[in-house]
Structure formats: C-alpha cells, structure tokens
Amino acid sequence: MEPKKVFIAMLFLIFGIFGAFFFFSIPANAETNISATSTEHFAWDDIDGWWDFYLTNTAYVWGSKIDGYASSTVGEISLNCANTSIGNICASSNYGICNGLSATHNTDGTCTGGDASGDLSGYAWNDTIGWISFSCTNHNPTCSHRGSGTGDYGVYIDGVGDFHGYAWNDVVGWISFNCANNSSCATSDYRVNTDWRSTSTIGYLESSIFNTQSTEGALLNSVIWQGFSPTDTCVDFQFAASNSPSGPWNYKGPSGDATSYYGAPCTSNPFGGTGCAPTNTSICVNKGDFVNYRYLRYKARLTSDLMQTKTPQVDGIILNWNP
Numbered sequence: 001m002e003p004k005k006v007f008i009a010m011l012f013l014i015f016g017i018f019g020a021f022f023f024f025s026i027p028a029n030a031e032t033n034i035s036a037t038s039t040e041h042f043a044w045d046d047i048d049g050w051w052d053f054y055l056t057n058t059a060y061v062w063g064s065k066i067d068g069y070a071s072s073t074v075g076e077i078s079l080n081c082a083n084t085s086i087g088n089i090c091a092s093s094n095y096g097i098c099n100g101l102s103a104t105h106n107t108d109g110t111c112t113g114g115d116a117s118g119d120l121s122g123y124a125w126n127d128t129i130g131w132i133s134f135s136c137t138n139h140n141p142t143c144s145h146r147g148s149g150t151g152d153y154g155v156y157i158d159g160v161g162d163f164h165g166y167a168w169n170d171v172v173g174w175i176s177f178n179c180a181n182n183s184s185c186a187t188s189d190y191r192v193n194t195d196w197r198s199t200s201t202i203g204y205l206e207s208s209i210f211n212t213q214s215t216e217g218a219l220l221n222s223v224i225w226q227g228f229s230p231t232d233t234c235v236d237f238q239f240a241a242s243n244s245p246s247g248p249w250n251y252k253g254p255s256g257d258a259t260s261y262y263g264a265p266c267t268s269n270p271f272g273g274t275g276c277a278p279t280n281t282s283i284c285v286n287k288g289d290f291v292n293y294r295y296l297r298y299k300a301r302l303t304s305d306l307m308q309t310k311t312p313q314v315d316g317i318i319l320n321w322n323p
Contacts, residue, residue, distance in 0.1 A: 032068065034054045034060075034192065034193070035054065035193040037193070039189045040190075040191055041054035041192055041193070043175050043177045043190075043192055044176050046172070047172040048072055049072075053192050056068065056070060056085075059079060061099070061157065061194040061195075061196035062114075064110065064114025065109070066080060066096070066097040066098075067082070067109070069084060069085060074126055074129055079097050080096035080105075090106075093125070094107045095123045095124070096109065097122045097123070097124060098113075098114050098122045099111065099117065099118065100119060101117070101137050102115070103122070114307070116306045116308075118157035119145055120156060121134060121154075123138065129170075131169065131170075132169045134155045134167045136153045146165065153166045153168055155167050159198065161197060162178060163192040164178045164180065164191075165181065177191065178192070179191060200306055201303070203311075206300075209297055210295065210296045210297065212295070212321055213323070214323040216292065217293050218296070218322060219292070219321055220241065220285055220290035220296055220319065221287065223239075223277075223282075223283050224282055224283065224317075225280075225316070226315050226316040227312060227314040227315040227316070228312065229312040230305070231305070233303060233304055233310050233311055233312045234277075234301075234303040235277050235300060235301070235303075236275070237298055238253050239251065239252060239285060240297045240298075241290045242293055244295065252289050253274070254271075256286070260274050262283055263275035264283065265277075265282065265284075271286055298319065302314065
C-alpha cells in the first residue's frame with residue numbers, strides 16, 4: 001500500500017526553547033554571572049592580595065569575551081575597554097579579554113574569532129600596575145596556553161565554570177585564579193567561578209499524538225523536516241510508538257533506546273543512523289522498533305552553535321508511514 005505522509009504545520013517558538021536568544025537583549029553591562037559564593041570569586045597575587053570578580057557586579061563571561069571589571073587593593077581591574085567604570089574608552093585604548101586563543105579584540109568591545117573554548121586571551125588593565133596578560137599566546141603564538149613549561153601560562157574556564165591557571169603582570173608577577181594551581185586549597189580555598197558553560201544550548205520539541213487509524217498497527221518509515229539550520233547547529237529526532245493514546249511513550253533512537261537520535265539520510269543509512277538531519281530530506285528509522293503500532297510521536301532535538309548565537313528554525317515535520 002502507498003505510504004501515508006502527514007504534514008504537521010508548526011511555527012518555531014523562540015520563547016522557552018533557547019534562552020540564549022534572551023542573552024543578547026541584555027546590555028553589555030549585564031549583572032555578573034560570577035559566583036556569589038565567597039570562595040568562588042577571588043583571584044590572588046602575592047604582592048597585592050585578593051582580586052574580587054563579584055563585588056562590582058559587572059564581570060560577565062560570554063561565549064566570545066568577558067565584560068566588566070574586578071576590584072582589587074590597587075583599584076579597578078578593567079576586563080574590557082568597552083565597559084569600564086567611566087564608560088567606553090576603546091577609542092583611545094583598545095583592549096579586552098576574549099574567549100578563544102585566536103580571537104581579536106575590536107574597538108566596539110567585541111571579539112572577532114571568539115570560539116567559546118574557555119581559553120582566555122588578551123589583556124586586562126589597571127591604572128597602577130598596567131597591563132595584565134591572560135595568555136602567553138598574546139606575545140608567543142607557539143607557547144602552550146595550558147602548559148607548564150618555561151614561558152607557558154594562561155587562564156582557562158573548565159566545564160563546570162571554574163577558572164584555572166595564571167595571568168601575568170610585570171609588577172605583581174603571577175595572578176592565580178584557582179588554589180588548585182599549586183595544591184593550596186586545603187589552607188586557602190579560592191577560585192573564580194562563572195555560570196557560563198562552554199556548550200551548545202539544547203531545546204526539545206515533542207509532538208502531539210498521531211493516530212494512524214490502523215487498528216492492526218502501522219509501520220513508521222521516515223521523517224522529513226522543513227525549516228532552516230544555520231552552520232554549526234543541528235536537528236535530530238527520536239520516535240515513540242504505542243497501541244494506546246495514553247502510552248507508554250518510550251522515545252528511541254537508532255541505538256534502540258533514548259541514548260541516541262536519528263539524523264542520517266535514507267540515502268546513507270536506510271536502517272537509520274545518527275547525525276544532524278538535513279532539511280527536506282528523508283531520514284529513515286529502524287522499522288523494527290516502530291512496526292504494528294497505531295499511535296506515533298516524535299521528539300525533535302534542536303541544538304544551537306557553541307557560541308549560542310544561532311539556532312535551527314523548524315517550520316514543519318512530515319511523518320511517513322505504511323498502514
């Protein structure tokens with residue numbers, strides 16, 4: 001029998017799917033995303049002591065840069081010329097901390113080439129001690145940013161938001177961002193921590209229940225989605241089948257459980273495989289998991305780019321099944 005195709009018209013809703021869109025309506029001097037916990041917003045140097053990244057309520061980590069300024073006994077530690085305590089001074093002194101070793105700081109306060117890697121580069125500024133370098137790559141592209149050899153140093157943010165490593169200033173020397181740098185946490189517990197994470201934003205869209213009207217059960221063949229997926233974003237799918245409109249709804253990917261998602265085109269894998277599903281292309285499933293069931297559902301997973309600036313737009317879904 002001819003397979004049936006059901007088109008599900010659907011408007012893409014930004015609200016509730018990708019919080020990243022909201023971030024870009026926040027002014028550059030957004031409230032800090034540095035931890036308020038007393039042991040989680042300090043760096044240290046042996047000459048001037050503590051550097052507080054929370055007190056000013058301006059230090060903010062983004063996917064491409066850091067904004068705001070910290071406080072210290074020698075005054076403000078400016079992290080970006082675009083938002084100092086006296087405003088934007090980039091026209092006279094262009095500097096800042098970028099999120100990415102190959103990034104370039106611009107006079108509008110942005111960082112071209114920021115890659116959300118967590119590896120910080122560029123310079124901060126203090127009126128008393130001068131320039132503070134956050135990476136040896138600022139002056140030696142071949143050095144190891146996270147290494148421990150002669151001439152190696154840098155500051156980076158790990159997967160749970162903790163800063164690690166050292167910055168350098170010609171007056172005070174090393175500035176440590178984590179007591180773990182020298183195994184001193186038992187006697188002096190400190191670090192800088194942020195809510196920012198080096199990760200894509202993921203949203204999910206679950207369908208309503210589709211009644212195939214086949215009392216003996218249908219066979220799900222494939223899915224096609226329509227819309228737009230910018231570079232470095234992804235759309236993929238799981239499916240669930242049941243003989244009751246009340247479920248149970250156990251979503252499955254090509255692994256036969258909920259640990260994977262379908263995305264491979266039928267032309268490359270007629271039995272269903274993983275990957276980012278291209279638009280207007282049939283994505284096959286493992287038919288053995290979805291045969292002889294009357295009711296069907298899908299779950300679409302929408303993944304942003306690592307910078308959290310681009311997301312897919314889903315305009316429609318087409319399910320293809322045999323009765």
